[in-house]
Amino acid sequence: MPRIANAKVHTSSPLLLLRQIRDVMAQALSAQLRLDQVVEVIASGFASDVCSVYLLRAGDVLELFASKGLKASSIHKTRLQMGHGLVGEIAATSEPLNLADAQAHPKFEYRPETGEEIYSSFIGVPILQSGKVIGVLVVQSKEAKQYSPDQMEIVQTVAMVLSELAISGQLVDLQEIKSATDGLVAQQLSGMRLSSGMAKAVAVLHTPQLIITSYVAADPNVEQERFVNALRSLQESFDSFIQSSNLPDDDEQRQIIETYLLFTQDRGWKNRVTDAITSGLTAEAAVRKVQQGLQAKMSQLASLYIKERIQDLEDLSNRLLHLLMGKPLAPMPHELPAEFILVARNLSPADLLDYDHKRLKGLILEEGSTTSHTAVIARAMDIPALAKVEKATSRIQSGDIVILDAESSHVYVRPSFQIEQLMDAQIKSHAARDAEYEKLRDLPAVTLDGVRISLNVNAGLYVDTKNVVQEGVDGIGLYRTELPYMTSDTFPEVEAQAALYAGMYEQLPGKRIVFRSFDIGGDKKVPYLQAGEEENPAMGWRATRIGLDRPGILRKQFRALIQAAAGKPLYVMIPFIAQVSEFEMARRLFDLELEDAKEKPSLVKVGMMIEIPSILWQLDTLMKRADFVSIGSNDLMQFLFACDRGAVHMADTYDTLSPVMLRVVHEVVDKAKEHHVEVSFCGEMARNPIDSLALIGLGVRSLSVSASSIGPLKAMIRSVTLSDLSVYLTYLLSLPESSVRQWLASYARDHGIIV
Numbered sequence: 001m002p003r004i005a006n007a008k009v010h011t012s013s014p015l016l017l018l019r020q021i022r023d024v025m026a027q028a029l030s031a032q033l034r035l036d037q038v039v040e041v042i043a044s045g046f047a048s049d050v051c052s053v054y055l056l057r058a059g060d061v062l063e064l065f066a067s068k069g070l071k072a073s074s075i076h077k078t079r080l081q082m083g084h085g086l087v088g089e090i091a092a093t094s095e096p097l098n099l100a101d102a103q104a105h106p107k108f109e110y111r112p113e114t115g116e117e118i119y120s121s122f123i124g125v126p127i128l129q130s131g132k133v134i135g136v137l138v139v140q141s142k143e144a145k146q147y148s149p150d151q152m153e154i155v156q157t158v159a160m161v162l163s164e165l166a167i168s169g170q171l172v173d174l175q176e177i178k179s180a181t182d183g184l185v186a187q188q189l190s191g192m193r194l195s196s197g198m199a200k201a202v203a204v205l206h207t208p209q210l211i212i213t214s215y216v217a218a219d220p221n222v223e224q225e226r227f228v229n230a231l232r233s234l235q236e237s238f239d240s241f242i243q244s245s246n247l248p249d250d251d252e253q254r255q256i257i258e259t260y261l262l263f264t265q266d267r268g269w270k271n272r273v274t275d276a277i278t279s280g281l282t283a284e285a286a287v288r289k290v291q292q293g294l295q296a297k298m299s300q301l302a303s304l305y306i307k308e309r310i311q312d313l314e315d316l317s318n319r320l321l322h323l324l325m326g327k328p329l330a331p332m333p334h335e336l337p338a339e340f341i342l343v344a345r346n347l348s349p350a351d352l353l354d355y356d357h358k359r360l361k362g363l364i365l366e367e368g369s370t371t372s373h374t375a376v377i378a379r380a381m382d383i384p385a386l387a388k389v390e391k392a393t394s395r396i397q398s399g400d401i402v403i404l405d406a407e408s409s410h411v412y413v414r415p416s417f418q419i420e421q422l423m424d425a426q427i428k429s430h431a432a433r434d435a436e437y438e439k440l441r442d443l444p445a446v447t448l449d450g451v452r453i454s455l456n457v458n459a460g461l462y463v464d465t466k467n468v469v470q471e472g473v474d475g476i477g478l479y480r481t482e483l484p485y486m487t488s489d490t491f492p493e494v495e496a497q498a499a500l501y502a503g504m505y506e507q508l509p510g511k512r513i514v515f516r517s518f519d520i521g522g523d524k525k526v527p528y529l530q531a532g533e534e535e536n537p538a539m540g541w542r543a544t545r546i547g548l549d550r551p552g553i554l555r556k557q558f559r560a561l562i563q564a565a566a567g568k569p570l571y572v573m574i575p576f577i578a579q580v581s582e583f584e585m586a587r588r589l590f591d592l593e594l595e596d597a598k599e600k601p602s603l604v605k606v607g608m609m610i611e612i613p614s615i616l617w618q619l620d621t622l623m624k625r626a627d628f629v630s631i632g633s634n635d636l637m638q639f640l641f642a643c644d645r646g647a648v649h650m651a652d653t654y655d656t657l658s659p660v661m662l663r664v665v666h667e668v669v670d671k672a673k674e675h676h677v678e679v680s681f682c683g684e685m686a687r688n689p690i691d692s693l694a695l696i697g698l699g700v701r702s703l704s705v706s707a708s709s710i711g712p713l714k715a716m717i718r719s720v721t722l723s724d725l726s727v728y729l730t731y732l733l734s735l736p737e738s739s740v741r742q743w744l745a746s747y748a749r750d751h752g753i754i755v
């Protein structure tokens, strides 16, 4: 066993080392020559015999890319699998190793081609990018000497600089390495569908990854001052956000900002950045270095809570980096491509709405859930969207070509030629199908046996009038009035509301618009109306419950609607009614406003949504009072089956085409008929032609769906003979199965129905 030397190992100052690396980089050399010179500089800076750089290639293989000291013939030949040998161990654990006698380590693997058997001491650190190992930097010496923690720190600083240089393509050809973003290799990611559809476009990262170009400090004092100033201005912006936003203490956004604020005061973190600056890094390089250390730790952690906190700290570092480098946090509108798919860790509704919806073709989130406000808006924008796409922001870079197939919940990043061709064909067939639907524009939605079905569009944010102004589309069957106000900080006043509603009439002259009164709460929280902590917000202080507790809110909305509808027909729909008495109270408030109105609508109809099961036992009373009803299957399904509509893991547990759901629809339709009350269906279920086939078979004559579903529904309606279907559905209702989807699919096939 070699004797361990106690003698202090000479190392040149980190600043000198960094300057020398910078000088190499300034030369007009090939990437390989630069890397060869960089390892020479590091070896001499450490007075060591060997300096090697291993980089990760596809297949999780670490390849020796450059070395001063190891046999030249081993360069690009020596390869280690992740977890194998000391280098593989460092890459697998993201942890550095500092060994006086490397060969005594159980993971040491002898590679005769390198000639490394003569070296004893070994220091190896991971080269990291966005929390992932992209390579390993190794320094070795014959003498069995122990490197000090300070020296280890310097190797880490150098590794961080190498990572920035590598990722910017200055040190190695990016095609060659399986880099931080999994190299430029094609990838298939998967996630959870928030909104369906398919799109192919250029990716835009909501917070673009910055590449640090200046890493050597000219004057550490100046860099320290830059860091302190940037931190102060960040603190000030957080402070003023908290003071001006008026958000309650338990608001999630407020809590995140408060956590950021706490981190800006964290001594340990600040000291680590300051130490990195003292070692010769610029302020941005120092922040990145500390950030990388944390990212590496995060990948080792099991605790979700601590992971989330570190993620917050990482967000903070990103903000600081953007500030230090003078780059805006989100891309500027003029920098955005004509068509793009947005990629973000998570996104607030306000952030999403900041993007030009005409150019935005899709949304990919690392986090998010179907119930998030952002998901609601993505659906309203009618763009494909996926959530829970793991590491999307590090695997996708701005500028990458991305195919988002929300139908199968997949994302293809930098797709191979074959995948691109395949997906292009699918996108084309979708487009061809749309073109076929387009041909139906001027044709009515009438069944083969002459029954007219009223088609309507669900809207709330944007109304693509071209989809509404067509034959067979009667108007807006569900206008979710809360959506335009989800990003406001304050409650919208009567004038603003009236202007919005009047705008709808202007856009759609002669069309019927069913305005649903506010359905705030549940998954649609707004800062100006907070229910406090609720264990089950979907069943909490929500919608009309809020409106009845705070009648001013409902009355103002009714006043605005009546004003906007002066001289025109007004359809108002009250959501989330558990008891007829609630509907009556809401209606009374409406009548009070109507009495006071100077100019009245030409016609007034007040209806309600059927979305809480208790109402199913009050249908007779209800039908005597409501002018019309609309079935909301999204909420009705979740309450009927006690199955959270936003819970991904249970998404396929119960089918909308269960005889239970169909019997409910049947019952409502029968009662409505008996009382001559119009019944429509506005839940998501109706978007699927096969589901709507069941609905019309049960007697529903009015459907309201997102605009993109109008074509498929019209095609289905125009290919069906209702009289036969109704008889078949009566039979299906009696089946004990959990779903009759297969039965209906066979029926559609046998009868040539387009579903």
Ligand code: PEP
Residues within 6 Å of the ligand: 478, 480, 519, 611, 631, 632, 633, 634, 635, 636, 682, 683, 684
């Ligand atoms: C429903 O519950 O089916 C519905 C249409 O309302 P929302 O999706 O807005 O809750």
Ligand code: MG
Residues within 6 Å of the ligand: 575, 611, 632, 634, 635
């Ligand atoms: Mg609902």
